[in-house]
Amino acid sequence: MSENPGLIVRDLEIFSADGQTLVGPVSFDFNPGQRLGLIGESGSGKSLAALAIIGLLPDGLSSRGSIELGGRQLVGAPERIMNTVRGTDVAVVFQEPLTALDPLMRIGKQLAEPLRRRAAADGERLTRQQLRLLVRERLADVRLPDPDAIALAFPHQISGGQRQRAALAIALSGRPSLLIADEPTTALDVTVQSEILDLLDRLVDERGMSLLFISHDLAVVARIAPRVVVLQKGLVVEEGMLADVLANPRHAYTHELVDSARSLDNALDDALNGRDA
Numbered sequence: 438m439s440e441n442p443g444l445i446v447r448d449l450e451i452f453s454a455d456g457q458t459l460v461g462p463v464s465f466d467f468n469p470g471q472r473l474g475l476i477g478e479s480g481s482g483k484s485l486a487a488l489a490i491i492g493l494l495p496d497g498l499s500s501r502g503s504i505e506l507g508g509r510q511l512v513g514a515p516e517r518i519m520n521t522v523r524g525t526d527v528a529v530v531f532q533e534p535l536t537a538l539d540p541l542m543r544i545g546k547q548l549a550e551p552l553r554r555r556a557a558a559d560g561e562r563l564t565r566q567q568l569r570l571l572v573r574e575r576l577a578d579v580r581l582p583d584p585d586a587i588a589l590a591f592p593h594q595i596s597g598g599q600r601q602r603a604a605l606a607i608a609l610s611g612r613p614s615l616l617i618a619d620e621p622t623t624a625l626d627v628t629v630q631s632e633i634l635d636l637l638d639r640l641v642d643e644r645g646m647s648l649l650f651i652s653h654d655l656a657v658v659a660r661i662a663p664r665v666v667v668l669q670k671g672l673v674v675e676e677g678m679l680a681d682v683l684a685n686p687r688h689a690y691t692h693e694l695v696d697s698a699r700s701l702d703n704a705l706d707d708a709l710n711g712r713d714a
């Protein structure tokens with residue numbers, strides 16, 4: 438094992454308020470700087486697993502097992518600890534950026550606060566002017582056009598793709614070592630989806646972050662993560678390098694995932710060749 442283990446999830450179970458098992462036991466792990474795709478159909482437990490990692494399970498839900506991030510145990514960690522872990526060690530982008538953005542606050546202000554906090558944690562006090570420049574830089578990092586205008590905008594005044602970029606800038610503002618992206622492109626149209634995936638790919642690379650990429654779509658995961666864990670009904674049914682899983686899916690559900698991704702591909706080929714799909 439490396440000196441600074443990345444994320445190690447062992448026998449994680451998530452229970453509803455009435456004691457039903459919603460997820461698990463599941464185990465998966467990856468080293469710092471690695472990427473893992475968590476894939477599964479709707480209701481398979483992907484989002485709950487992500488929420489358990491950041492300590493934000495919905496009220497009434499509880500977890501058991503072990504989640505170690507950078508050597509620190511997160512299951513049962515006090516809220517005081519989780520508050521520092523969130524943002525600085527791990528950050529999340531969700532499918533719908535509006536859930537992460539305050540509708541009544543300008544984008545620039547929403548980004549300035551975590552930037553200020555991160556600087557303060559590093560013992561640095563930023564002037565207003567420095568903060569304004571930093572906000573503009575971070576918005577430019579996520580390839581938002583005209584960062585000055587975006588900084589002044591409210592979330593509803595920019596497009597869905599721009600909102601996701603802004604949410605990404607906020608998520609990255611604390612320089613987390615792990616980014617969890619929970620269906621970050623599902624709500625976007627395909628061209629924007631592709632741009633956001635490219636952006637994520639580049640930013641994760643540049644910053645040496647680990648990435649847990651959650652999706653129901655094998656083709657999307659294939660763009661960004663070389664290794665996958667397949668969840669079904671709260672359990673891991675398959676795990677491995679994507680190339681191996683694609684070539685030789687062992688579980689019936691994974692077979693279905695691969696077949697449906699392939700049939701889309703074939704439809705494209707048929708259309709290209711002028712045949713009926």
Ligand SMILES: Nc1ncnc2c1ncn2[C@@H]1O[C@H](COP(=O)(O)OP(=O)(O)OP(=O)(O)O)[C@@H](O)[C@H]1O
Pocket residue numbers: 453454459477478479480481482483484485486495498653
């Ligand atoms: N707050 C909650 N209370 C009770 N059950 C819940 C709660 N949130 C989720 N569940 C249940 O837990 C299971 C896993 O849900 P989860 O949201 O993690 O699935 P998912 O794979 O992320 O699905 P999707 O892709 O639709 O978001 C589902 O059966 C869901 O109905």
